Amino acid sequence: MTNRTSGYNFPTQLLKTLRFARQVAVLTGAGISAESGLATFRDPMTGLWAKFRPEELATPEAFQRNPKLVWEWYQWRREQVEKAAPNPGHFALAQIESKVPKFSLITQNVDSLHQQAGSKNVVELHGNIRRTKCFEENIVVESWPETEDVPPHCPRCGGLLRPDVVWFGENLPLEALYAAANASKNADLFFSIGTSGQVEPAASLPRLAQQNGATVVTINLEVTTTAFHKVYNFNGRAGEILPALVQKAWAG
Numbered sequence: 001m002t003n004r005t006s007g008y009n010f011p012t013q014l015l016k017t018l019r020f021a022r023q024v025a026v027l028t029g030a031g032i033s034a035e036s037g038l039a040t041f042r043d044p045m046t047g048l049w050a051k052f053r054p055e056e057l058a059t060p061e062a063f064q065r066n067p068k069l070v071w072e073w074y075q076w077r078r079e080q081v082e083k084a085a086p087n088p089g090h091f092a093l094a095q096i097e098s099k100v101p102k103f104s105l106i107t108q109n110v111d112s113l114h115q116q117a118g119s120k121n122v123v124e125l126h127g128n129i130r131r132t133k134c135f136e137e138n139i140v141v142e143s144w145p146e147t148e149d150v151p152p153h154c155p156r157c158g159g160l161l162r163p164d165v166v167w168f169g170e171n172l173p174l175e176a177l178y179a180a181a182n183a184s185k186n187a188d189l190f191f192s193i194g195t196s197g198q199v200e201p202a203a204s205l206p207r208l209a210q211q212n213g214a215t216v217v218t219i220n221l222e223v224t225t226t227a228f229h230k231v232y233n234f235n236g237r238a239g240e241i242l243p244a245l246v247q248k249a250w251a252g
Contacts, residue, residue, distance in 0.1 A: 008234075008240075008241060008244040008245070008248075010244075010245060010248055010249075011227050011232065014215070014217065014227075014232050014245075015245075015248055015249045017188075017189055017215050018096070018189060018245065018249040019249045019250060021100050021188050021189040022100070022101050022102060022188055023100070023101070023102040023103075023104075023183075023186050023187045023188050023189075024096060024097075024100045024102070024103050024104075024187060024188075024189045024190075024191070025103075025104045025105075025106065025183040025184050025186075025187035025189075025190045025191070025205075025209060025214075026093060026096075026103075026104070026105045026106065026190070026191040026193060027106045027107070027108075027180075027184075027190070027191065027192050027193065027195060027202060027205050027206065028093075028105065028106070028107045028108065028109060028114070028193045028194055028195065028238075029107075029108045029109065029193070029194045029195025029196065029202075030108070030109065030194060030195070031193065031194020031195060031220060031221065031238065032087070032089050032090065032109070032113075032193055032194035032238045032239075033084070033109045033111055033113060033194070034194070035087045035089060035194075035237055035238060035239045036084045036085060036086065036087045036090075036111075036113055037083075037084055038080060038081065038084050038111060039080070052073070055168060057069070057070050057073050058070075058165075058167045058168055059167050059168045059169055060167055060169060060170065061169070063135065063160075063162060063167075067135075067151050067160050067162075068150045068151065070151075070162075071150055071151035071161075071162070072150065074129065074162075074163045074165075077129060078129055078130065078163075081110075081111045081112075081129055081130070084111065084113060085113075085116070086113045086114070086116050086117035087113075087238075087239040088239040088240070088242070088243045089193070089194075089237070089238030089239040089241075089242045089243075090113050090114055090116070090117035090119070091117045091118070091243070092238075092239075092242035092243045092245070092246045093105060093114065093117070093119055093193075093242065094114075094117045094118035094119045095246050096242075096246060097118075097119055097120065097121065098118075099246075099250060103121055104121050104123060104179070104180075104183035104187075105119050105121060105122045105123065106123045106125060106179075106180040106183060106184070106202070106205065107122060107123070107124060107125065107126075108125050108126050108195060108199070108202055109126070110124070110126050110127055110128050110129040110130075110165050111128075111129060111130075112128060112130055123176050123179045123180050123183070124176060125166070125172050125173075125176050125177070125180060125202060126165055126166045126172070127163070127164045127165035127166050127173070128164055128165070129163050129164075129165055131163070131164035132161050132162070132163060132164060133161070133162060133163075133164040134154040134156065134157060134159050134160075134161060134162075135154075135159050135160045135161065135162045136154065136157055136159030136160070137154065137156065137157055137159065139156075140164055141154055141155070141156070141161055143155075144161065172201065177201065180202075180205060181205070181208060184205040184206075184208045184209040184212075184214075185208055185209070185212050186212070187209050187212075187214045188213070188214055188215065189214060189215050189217070190205075190206055190209035190210070190214045190215070190216045190217070191216075191217045191218075191219065192205075192206045192216065192217070192218045192219070192220070193218075193219045193220070193238050193242075194219070194220060194238055195220070196220075196222065197218075197220075206218070210230075210231070214230075215230040215231070215232070216230065216231050216232070217232045217233075217234070218232070218233045218234065219234045219236065219238050219241050219242065220233075220234075220235070221235060221236070221237070222235075223235050
C-alpha cells in the first residue's frame with residue numbers, strides 16, 4: 001500500500017462486504033481527531049499548560065480542589081476544538097452512513113467533528129466538550145447568567161458548572177454503553193479507527209462484533225497492514241484510507 005489515496009489496493013472481498021453491508025458500526029478514537037489538528041491525551045501539553053498532565057486535571061477531585069483551574073483548562077481546549085474542522089475521514093464516514101441501511105458511529109472523542117461532517121447516529125461514549133452540565137445535579141445546562149464567576153454557577157441549584165465529559169474515575173453513561181454494545185453485536189461490518197484498543201470498555205467492542213460474526217476493519221498508525229479471513233488491518237491515516245475505500249466500494 002502507498003501513501004497516495006488512489007494507490008490503496010483493497011481486497012475485493014472487503015469492498016463487497018462494505019457495499020452490501022446491512023449494519024455497520026464504527027468506533028473512533030483520538031487518532032481521527034488528530035488528523036484535524038487536535039492533540040491527543042498522549043501528546044505533551046504546551047504553553048501555559050505544559051507543566052500539567054491531563055490526568056491531573058481531568059478528574060472530579062481536581063475540579064473540587066481547584067475548579068477555576070480545571071474550567072480554564074477546558075476553556076482552552078474548547079477554543080482548540082472551535083478552530084478544528086472535520087477532515088476527509090470524518091466526511092467519508094458520513095458518506096458510508098448515507099449508503100448503508102443501518103449505521104452507528106461510536107466515538108470516544110468529545111469534539112463533535114463527526115456531527116459537523118454530517119454523521120447523524122453518533123454515540124458519544126465520553127460526552128461532549130461543547131456541552132456544560134451541573135457538577136451537583138449531573139444535568140446538562142444550556143445557558144446561565146453572565147457573571148465574573150469562574151466557573152459559572154448552575155441557574156437551577158447554584159452548583160458549579162463543568163464540561164459534560166467523562167473524567168478519569170467516572171463511569172461512562174449507561175445509555176451510550178448500551179447503544180454501543182447493541183450496535184457492535186448486530187453489525188455485519190465493524191470499523192475501529194484511530195484508537196489504541198487499550199481502554200475499556202470501548203476496547204471490547206471490536207471483539208464483541210467479531211464474536212457475533214462481523215467483519216472487522218482496523219485503521220490506525222499503530223497496526224501493520226494485514227488481511228485475514230474477515231479481519232483487515234490498515235496502517236495509515238483515516239483521512240486517506242476511508243475516502244479511497246468509499247470510492248472503490250461504490251465505484252460506478
